[in-house]
Amino acid sequence: MDVAEKLEILADAAKYDVACTSSGASRSARKGSLGSVSQAGICHSFSADGRCITLLKVLLTNVCVCDCAYCVNRVSNEEVPRTAFRPRELADLTIGFYRRNYIEGLFLSSGVIRNADFTTELMIQTLEILRYEHRFRGYIHAKAVPGTSPELLDRLGHLADRLSVNLELPSAQSLKRLAPDKSRTSILSPMRQIMASMAEDADTRALMGKRTTYLTPVAPKRKTRAFAPAGQSTQMIIGASPESDHHILNLAASLYRSVGMRRVFFSAYLPVNDDARLPATDAVQLNREHRLYQADWLLRFYGFDVDEVIEARNPFLDPLVDPKANWALNHLEQFPIEVNTAPYETLLRVPGIGVRGAKLIVRARRHATLREDTLRKLGIAYKRARLFITCDGHYAGQGVDFTREALRAQLAAPPEGGRHGRRADKTIPGQLSLFESVDTPEKAAIRGEGPKAALGKGAGRTAESNYWDARRAKACEREALGSMPGGTIVGDAALSPSPCGSGLADTPGAGAEKRLRSRGRRRAPASPDARSASAGATPSKPTPEMLFA
Numbered sequence: 001m002d003v004a005e006k007l008e009i010l011a012d013a014a015k016y017d018v019a020c021t022s023s024g025a026s027r028s029a030r031k032g033s034l035g036s037v038s039q040a041g042i043c044h045s046f047s048a049d050g051r052c053i054t055l056l057k058v059l060l061t062n063v064c065v066c067d068c069a070y071c072v073n074r075v076s077n078e079e080v081p082r083t084a085f086r087p088r089e090l091a092d093l094t095i096g097f098y099r100r101n102y103i104e105g106l107f108l109s110s111g112v113i114r115n116a117d118f119t120t121e122l123m124i125q126t127l128e129i130l131r132y133e134h135r136f137r138g139y140i141h142a143k144a145v146p147g148t149s150p151e152l153l154d155r156l157g158h159l160a161d162r163l164s165v166n167l168e169l170p171s172a173q174s175l176k177r178l179a180p181d182k183s184r185t186s187i188l189s190p191m192r193q194i195m196a197s198m199a200e201d202a203d204t205r206a207l208m209g210k211r212t213t214y215l216t217p218v219a220p221k222r223k224t225r226a227f228a229p230a231g232q233s234t235q236m237i238i239g240a241s242p243e244s245d246h247h248i249l250n251l252a253a254s255l256y257r258s259v260g261m262r263r264v265f266f267s268a269y270l271p272v273n274d275d276a277r278l279p280a281t282d283a284v285q286l287n288r289e290h291r292l293y294q295a296d297w298l299l300r301f302y303g304f305d306v307d308e309v310i311e312a313r314n315p316f317l318d319p320l321v322d323p324k325a326n327w328a329l330n331h332l333e334q335f336p337i338e339v340n341t342a343p344y345e346t347l348l349r350v351p352g353i354g355v356r357g358a359k360l361i362v363r364a365r366r367h368a369t370l371r372e373d374t375l376r377k378l379g380i381a382y383k384r385a386r387l388f389i390t391c392d393g394h395y396a397g398q399g400v401d402f403t404r405e406a407l408r409a410q411l412a413a414p415p416e417g418g419r420h421g422r423r424a425d426k427t428i429p430g431q432l433s434l435f436e437s438v439d440t441p442e443k444a445a446i447r448g449e450g451p452k453a454a455l456g457k458g459a460g461r462t463a464e465s466n467y468w469d470a471r472r473a474k475a476c477e478r479e480a481l482g483s484m485p486g487g488t489i490v491g492d493a494a495l496s497p498s499p500c501g502s503g504l505a506d507t508p509g510a511g512a513e514k515r516l517r518s519r520g521r522r523r524a525p526a527s528p529d530a531r532s533a534s535a536g537a538t539p540s541k542p543t544p545e546m547l548f549a
């Protein structure tokens, strides 16, 4: 089997892994090396089935000795074609793609070939070729295989920017039922080890940077790579097991708190196998996944506690109203708030006002009294926010009863008008295929009709894609007029889809996270002392071991 065939099989097998956004690392280019990692992270895209992918997201092998009920690569799926990259093949492929500007990093996962250690050794060999032979400085996210020896995990962590160990399912009971080859210990132990190694690495680097009066600072002969500078993340499948959203969010919060998790990803269960242990439904709970991400965002950036977002007696998130709006509806006694005087923390709790919006309000009101027009200019989602605020003493939500039922009906209704509404109007349901034949701005430019002729004609176009198409079309026009090097565009040959084509978009969530992190909100790895303190914390803050039971 040649490399292209292997790539087709192994890239397709990797599409179910969602834990791939937000690198969080920063490393500049250097003479004699190849690549860099920008603070903004690597490019992320949506695949045709709506999943977020990196541009080279691939398995080392889809051979697997395990039999996880939900996985297409499980050993009992005998009809699945199996293959594996040799470490050098994959390293060379990555570099070839990088040099052609197809990718900005590598997301490497793998089935378990023979055992966890053997698989990890192959991954290490691949990354060593990349890092030491090709001197590749770009972003690498490696999946650690549960059950890997601590020594190998340590080596892997010094080669990758981010490590992740999949939690797979929200409880050890479900894990035992659906993934009998994995255990609570084999998953949580590596997470704890990664946390400890990151803290130790940070301490060592801080000490090495200190100057003393009695010792001449001597630079180490060869700098060792930092241990997983972009931290660790994890992923769990939602909907394949009966755990509630309340349980899932508590577990996610404990992972952020106790093992310094950068990100917990939720993946709606996709039925790919027939198995009596799995739910007998074809429904994919994408809306539930979306609500969990919204709740997760509240925990990480808005200062909410899990108990505020969801209650044990009502353990599933409201599918019609987002978690923040739901909290506001349950606490109407705290609203409306005066937007000109409310503290920053209170502004953050208003539906329609985000972190950026709250900061802008605080800054702008120093200079003037804020009213509707100013709030709109600041980018506040005014149609939602107006129901919960007063502007200079006047309630902005006239026309709607200030009751839970009336407000909920307003918030649950699909958005109309405004920025969101206009954007929604322009989006036609369905994902645009990269290979679909649509009228594009390039084609319009060739016909001499100008970019506007094509805008809005293609299926699945959005305001953003139209914007980028318009820019590309202008470039095409310039090129056609000979003002750019490269000659005239001829027919469809110039329209071949590139990995950065208009069908792909940056994930909004990842972008927002990157912006927040770049403003100094990055979670520093806690010291082992802090960890042990948190491990022995009060019973109201359970550890992952307590919840993942």
Ligand code: SF4
Residues within 6 Å of the ligand: 064, 065, 066, 067, 068, 071, 072, 073, 074, 075, 110, 111, 112, 179
């Ligand atoms: S170990 Fe991973 S690849 Fe193997 S069956 Fe389980 S989920 Fe699939």
